[in-house]
Amino acid sequence: MAEKATALDAAEVILDLEDAVPNDPAEKERARGQLVETLRELDFGGRTVAVRINGVRGPHALRDVLALVPQVADRIACLVVPKVSSPGEVAFIDHLLSALETAGPGLQPLGLELQIEDPSGLEAVAEIAAASQRTEALIFGPGDFAAAMGMPQLTIGQETVYPGDIWHYALCRIAVAAKAHGLQSIDGPCSDISDFALLERSSQRSAQLGYDGKWAIHPSQLEAVNRAFTPDSEQVRRAEKILAALEGRGGASRLGEEMVDEAHGRMAREVLQRAKPESGMPRR
Numbered sequence: 001m002a003e004k005a006t007a008l009d010a011a012e013v014i015l016d017l018e019d020a021v022p023n024d025p026a027e028k029e030r031a032r033g034q035l036v037e038t039l040r041e042l043d044f045g046g047r048t049v050a051v052r053i054n055g056v057r058g059p060h061a062l063r064d065v066l067a068l069v070p071q072v073a074d075r076i077a078c079l080v081v082p083k084v085s086s087p088g089e090v091a092f093i094d095h096l097l098s099a100l101e102t103a104g105p106g107l108q109p110l111g112l113e114l115q116i117e118d119p120s121g122l123e124a125v126a127e128i129a130a131a132s133q134r135t136e137a138l139i140f141g142p143g144d145f146a147a148a149m150g151m152p153q154l155t156i157g158q159e160t161v162y163p164g165d166i167w168h169y170a171l172c173r174i175a176v177a178a179k180a181h182g183l184q185s186i187d188g189p190c191s192d193i194s195d196f197a198l199l200e201r202s203s204q205r206s207a208q209l210g211y212d213g214k215w216a217i218h219p220s221q222l223e224a225v226n227r228a229f230t231p232d233s234e235q236v237r238r239a240e241k242i243l244a245a246l247e248g249r250g251g252a253s254r255l256g257e258e259m260v261d262e263a264h265g266r267m268a269r270e271v272l273q274r275a276k277p278e279s280g281m282p283r284r
Contacts, residue, residue, distance in 0.1 A: 002038050005047075009222050011213065012048040015039070017064055018055070018082050028060050032067045039075040050113060052080035056089040065093065069100045069110070078111040078136060083144060085120040087131035094132040110134065113186070116174050117141030118148035125174055129181040137184040138174050139215070143191070145170060156191035157202055165205070175209050187214040189221075196224060203228030231275045239268035239275075 005013045015038065021031040035051065051068060054060035065079070081093055093112060101107045112134045116125055122145075129138060143156035153160070160166055171187065178185035187206035190199045199221055203214050207228045214225045231239070242264050245255045252261040 003042060004219065006042055006044050008219055009226060010047060010216065012050060013044050014050045014052055014080055014215075016052045017060070018052050025059070028054070028063070029067075032064065036068065036071045039072045048078065049076045050078040050080050051076055052082060055083040056081065056092055057083070057085075061093075062096070065096055065100070069097065069107070070104055073101075073104070073107045073110060076110065078113050080113045080115065080139070082115045082141065083117045083121070084114045084128055085118055086124055087127045090114060090128055090131035090135065094134055097134070111136040113137040113139055115139045115141045115188075116170075117144035122170055122173060125177040126180070129177045129183055135181075135183060137186050137212075138178040139186040140167075140171055140174050140188045142167060142188045157189060157198070158192070159198065159201070167205075171206060171209055171211070175211060179210065184212040185210065187211050189215040189217045191217065193218040193220055199224050200228070229274070231271045235271050236275050239271040242268040243272075 002013075002015060015035055017028065017031055017035065021027055039049070051064075051072075053064035053068075061081075068076075079093065079097075081090070084090060090112065097110055101109055112132055113136055114128060116122055116128070116138055117140075121128065125138065129135065146153045146156075151160075151166070175185040177183075187202070190202050192198065203225050206214055211229075213229055216222050216225050241255060242260050245253045245260055246262065246265045252259055254260075
């Protein structure tokens, strides 16, 4: 699977030491060795490469970082930290990485991507977002969040009969915290890889909330996710017309049946930025 990821149309590849590996010390240790070997052997091209370590509150995270960073810091860009519930957990990983980077001259500083997956993490999300200068993204984890909340679900990212969107509050709160601190906001995955209608709805929903991307857990999901987070040709043409109108007349201007001003200009520039393949916006 890791080798296949070297050719997929994904902006980031995340290799997982957490939920993808049995919670057994021997299995975790074996996975660390395999991961180092994989990162040394495979070329992921221009994709961002990250490793999801285990949660800070468990027994494996420290060993993950100590085993990986001296070996593969030159092969990865970020560590994904799951189940972040407090800013102190972020500070712990930050200080640990700083110590390792100081001890190993030439090690590239690693970024952090933080998963918000329980009520405590959501309540503290603003403080978590501000806890480290390394942080690059906040990621919503719908599966563990559902479990922590006691939601009666058995499929990650599923919809339920409810007078509204059960994920809206969590998604919106994470997005606001991320944008307020200059971070990317990333939606979590849908685990039913056969339900493309659900994937489409889920991707479009988080894109409408300003999310920068969404996790995919199977290659078949990438096309729908990429499409949802990439402005279509009509949006691009509209954005270009808005900017042309403002540049030509300035201030408040009429464009067809709508009055446009500099607020429209900011929205238009954001759309055009997302439409550029080289913009660096993730399309996970």
